Amino acid sequence: MGASGSGKTSMRSLIFSNNPASSTARLGATIDVEQNHVRFLGDLILNLWDCGGQDAFMDSYLTTQRSTIFQHVGVMIYVFDAETREMNKDLEYYRDCLDSLTQYSPEAAVFLLVHKMDLVQEPKTTMFEKKREEVQKASGDVIITVFGTSIYDESLYRAWSSIVHTLIPNAAVLNKHLNIVAAACSATEVILFERTTFLVIATSTSSSSLPASASIASSPSSISSPTYTSSPPSPLDPHQMHPKRYERTSELIKAFKWSCSRVREEFHSLELDMYDFTAVLDEMTRNTYVMVVVHDPTIETAAIRLNIRMARKKFE
Numbered sequence: 001m002g003a004s005g006s007g008k009t010s011m012r013s014l015i016f017s018n019n020p021a022s023s024t025a026r027l028g029a030t031i032d033v034e035q036n037h038v039r040f041l042g043d044l045i046l047n048l049w050d051c052g053g054q055d056a057f058m059d060s061y062l063t064t065q066r067s068t069i070f071q072h073v074g075v076m077i078y079v080f081d082a083e084t085r086e087m088n089k090d091l092e093y094y095r096d097c098l099d100s101l102t103q104y105s106p107e108a109a110v111f112l113l114v115h116k117m118d119l120v121q122e123p124k125t126t127m128f129e130k131k132r133e134e135v136q137k138a139s140g141d142v143i144i145t146v147f148g149t150s151i152y153d154e155s156l157y158r159a160w161s162s163i164v165h166t167l168i169p170n171a172a173v174l175n176k177h178l179n180i181v182a183a184a185c186s187a188t189e190v191i192l193f194e195r196t197t198f199l200v201i202a203t204s205t206s207s208s209s210l211p212a213s214a215s216i217a218s219s220p221s222s223i224s225s226p227t228y229t230s231s232p233p234s235p236l237d238p239h240q241m242h243p244k245r246y247e248r249t250s251e252l253i254k255a256f257k258w259s260c261s262r263v264r265e266e267f268h269s270l271e272l273d274m275y276d277f278t279a280v281l282d283e284m285t286r287n288t289y290v291m292v293v294v295h296d297p298t299i300e301t302a303a304i305r306l307n308i309r310m311a312r313k314k315f316e
């Protein structure tokens with residue numbers, strides 16, 4: 001949910017329909033509610049409602065359609081345009097939506113996206129903190145997670161991986177299985193991606209390093225420049241590696257898949273043989289891809305692929 005023009009359909013188009021950011025300028029306003037169904041991991045289906053943000057629609061969601069819109073919600077994602085001139089009106093609608101949500105789906109998680117961060121001229125961190133305080137105040141006692149996002153960098157993948165992660169019931173089990181795969185491959189890290197969206201579902205490292213962490217989400221680092229700025233990481237400790245590596249991978253592979261589709265080729269797998277590490281990206285199940293990162297040059301990629309093949313049954 002969120003005001004008209006805040007960028008809801010654009011993010012849906014990027015993440016769930018594999019379209020490039022440049023194509024979003026052609027999108028028209030959403031009329032009423034558009035629904036998407038994305039199959040995640042076997043039986044898990046993500047039912048995504050994109051609610052058109054024009055006032056007439058918002059008023060209708062909050063009155064006649066109230067019980068339909070706010071019933072059985074797993075997660076409400078409210079999008080604020082970072083550069084909006086109507087923040088007070090946005091906050092008013094947000095508070096009304098939150099009231100309806102607490103009435104009909106009290107268990108639902110609430111994510112707030114301060115979107116179009118690329119357009120912000122003033123120091124992004126200061127501006128984000130200001131907005132975060134504002135929305136926190138408007139949320140009262142409700143626990144919220146706030147992200148700064150833009151369709152032009154990986155921040156969108158960080159936010160959405162985190163959102164989707166909260167909806168996966170067996171995330172801890174997946175983590176455990178990925179740790180076993182990592183040990184079998186002598187891998188530094190193993191990451192599981194959803195096939196269509198390339199969002200991170202789980203990683204072999206502990207949950208504290210997942211993009212789902214609320215502390216990462218609301219820290220200024222989540223909205224800083226997407227370029228790599230921290231000191232060179234140690235290659236063997238996943239916790240020391242590039243903090244945005246997951247969402248960068250999602251973003252880059254999505255772009256690569258899009259390039260493949262333009263030349264009518266289908267993307268199946270990828271092998272990267274770099275100076276100090278090897279990465280294998282391969283299909284894990286019908287709905288997932290797995291990426292295995294190894295820093296030991298004596299490990300053959302064929303062996304990694306064999307391990308992936310043998311692990312498949314466990315993940316189906």
Ligand code: GTP
Nearest residue numbers: 004005006007008009010024029030053116150151
């Ligand atoms: P309704 O359907 O009316 O509710 O609007 P919406 O929230 O779905 O907005 P939409 O996705 O149609 O985006 C409106 C405009 O914002 C488009 O021209 C997008 O290209 C642009 N836009 C979306 N995300 C971003 C972003 O991160 N940065 C910038 N600069 N522009 C964006």
